Amino acid sequence: MSRLRGFSPILAAGLLAAAIPLIGGIALIGIAAAQEVAVSDLRDGVPPTEEAAPPPIFNEINDDKRRARNYPEQPPVIPHNIRDYPITLNANKCLTCHTREFTAQSQAPMISITHFMDRDSQILATVTPRRYFCTQCHVTQADAPDLVENQFMPIEEILRAFREQDGEEPNP
Amino acid sequence: MIGRLWHWGWGLVRDIWFVLRRPSVHFSLGFLTIGGFLAGIVFWGGFNTALEVTNTERFCISCHEMRDNVYEELKTTIHFTNRSGVRATCPDCHVPHNWTDKIARKMQASKEVWGKIFGTISTRDKFLDKRRELAEHEWARLKANDSLECRNCHDFEYMDFTRQNARAAEAHSTYLAAGEKTCIDCHKGIAHQLPDMQGVPGWDAVHSFYMEVPNNSAGDRLQRLARALRETPPANASTMSD
Numbered sequence: 036m037s038r039l040r041g042f043s044p045i046l047a048a049g050l051l052a053a054a055i056p057l058i059g060g061i062a063l064i065g066i067a068a069a070q071e072v073a074v075s076d077l078r079d080g081v082p083p084t085e086e087a088a089p090p091p092i093f094n095e096i097n098d099d100k101r102r103a104r105n106y107p108e109q110p111p112v113i114p115h116n117i118r119d120y121p122i123t124l125n126a127n128k129c130l131t132c133h134t135r136e137f138t139a140q141s142q143a144p145m146i147s148i149t150h151f152m153d154r155d156s157q158i159l160a161t162v163t164p165r166r167y168f169c170t171q172c173h174v175t176q177a178d179a180p181d182l183v184e185n186q187f188m189p190i191e192e193i194l195r196a197f198r199e200q201d202g203e204e205p206n207p
Numbered sequence: 208m209i210g211r212l213w214h215w216g217w218g219l220v221r222d223i224w225f226v227l228r229r230p231s232v233h234f235s236l237g238f239l240t241i242g243g244f245l246a247g248i249v250f251w252g253g254f255n256t257a258l259e260v261t262n263t264e265r266f267c268i269s270c271h272e273m274r275d276n277v278y279e280e281l282k283t284t285i286h287f288t289n290r291s292g293v294r295a296t297c298p299d300c301h302v303p304h305n306w307t308d309k310i311a312r313k314m315q316a317s318k319e320v321w322g323k324i325f326g327t328i329s330t331r332d333k334f335l336d337k338r339r340e341l342a343e344h345e346w347a348r349l350k351a352n353d354s355l356e357c358r359n360c361h362d363f364e365y366m367d368f369t370r371q372n373a374r375a376a377e378a379h380s381t382y383l384a385a386g387e388k389t390c391i392d393c394h395k396g397i398a399h400q401l402p403d404m405q406g407v408p409g410w411d412a413v414h415s416f417y418m419e420v421p422n423n424s425a426g427d428r429l430q431r432l433a434r435a436l437r438e439t440p441p442a443n444a445s446t447m448s449d
Contacts, residue, residue, distance in 0.1 A: 099373045115374065119284050119397060126401035131393075131409050142377070 093177035101144075102176070105189055110172035111144070117175055122168055129169045130162065258313065264296035272328050273297070280399045287398075300356045300398065301345070308352075339402035346391055354390035361390070 081087040097116045104111060120128035132141035150166040151158050188196075231239060260266055268274040278297075281287050286295040303309050321327075328334040328341075349356065363383065368376040382388040392409070395401065404410035 097372050115372065121396055121401055123400070124403075126396060126404040126410060128396075137409070141374075143374075 093179040095175040095177060105187065113173050113175045115175070117170075122170060127167065127169070134162065258309075261313070262298045262302055262309075264298070267297040270323060272323070272334065276328075276331065276334050277399050284398050295360070295398070299359070303352070303355065304359060335402075342395075342399075342402050346395065349391040350389060357390040357394070 078087055095116045095118070096114060099114050102112050102114060117129075122129060130146070131137060132143040133146050135145050137143075138145045146162060146166070148158075150162050151160075153159060153163050154165065234242075264278075268278045286300075288294070303312055326333075328337050363379075366379060368380055371379065378393065382392075383390075395407075395410075
């Protein structure tokens with residue numbers, strides 16, 4: 036009894052005063068952490084009970100102008116509309132213009148020689164099955180804002196930047 | 208029994224024939240001509256109405272064969288849904304609008320009734336097996352009538368090449384304008400999925416990788432081909448096959 040009394044209200048009050056901001060601080064950190072780990076999902080924060088309004092579909096670029104590749108290995112992008120072009124086991128609409136045989140008539144770029152090679156680098160008579168499904172690599176373009184910000188630089192730009200850092204004059 | 212039935216049936220035919228041959232006793236000429244005219248209008252109207260009922264999309268997709276296959280495929284294409292809401296229904300493309308051609312097509316379609324009764328394409332698999340044949344009928348029809356059903360809406364006279372993209376304008380102002388090609392030659396499978404296109408001109412190159420030539424026989428085959436060519440040189444070397 037006497038000891039407890041000796042524990043003194045002053046000390047108890049001091050402990051309490053220290054504990055309140057501590058607990059409050061932990062709680063605040065907890066809330067902040069919860070906000071930080073909020074995962075962006077396909078529903079984009081729309082509650083499951085509500086119908087999400089999808090963003091507008093951008094038109095495909097359809098000007099038939101070739102685009103520079105961002106790096107040599109990049110599959111060239113498709114500068115035209117491909118709505119309803121079948122690419123199935125039965126039929127491939129792309130190849131009705133882009134196969135070697137039809138490029139004179141269509142003036143379309145021919146599928147590259149790599150597309151005739153199987154995985155053992157053997158050249159086949161026509162397009163190899165593993166390159167048959169065009170849109171696995173080649174895609175149409177839309178004049179739309181980037182979904183994710185990125186700082187990609189083509190290699191030439193990097194080389195120029197290096198030269199500038201080295202104090203050389205950039206190539207004319 | 209059969210004899211008596213025959214006797215009765217023949218008697219009926221004879222009675223009707225005698226009635227038809229005799230001049231009318233009770234009805235006036237005016238009644239018969241005006242009545243006949245009015246009845247003709249009613250019958251013809253009825254016939255035409257019934258014909259037009261069979262010329263609607265609702266009628267076409269009342270059969271599951273059409274509803275579950277071709278109609279489902281149409282739904283995703285630009286001929287079903289697009290920005291302006293103008294759309295093509297089944298008969299717009301598959302039934303000629305001109306009366307004589309329409310009746311001819313309708314008579315052909317009696318075979319489709321046969322197919323329905325005997326379940327020629329009653330399952331998806333049966334339909335897929337038959338799709339090439341069915342597609343070829345439609346390609347042949349559109350090729351023969353210079354893609355008439357396309358041109359009912361897409362009139363070449365009113366095509367503005369400046370509003371088409373470069374590729375389309377190029378093809379339309381040359382091959383189509385010269386009559387060298389017609390719509391269906393290039394625009395196959397625009398409203399439904401395509402069958403296996405092996406052997407179809409323009410689509411064939413795609414499929415040669417399916418061709419099985421065992422490595423050890425390729426040399427023999429080339430030699431045989433060379434011998435055959437020496438005997439009969441082809442008119443156009445690029446069109447020969449296998």
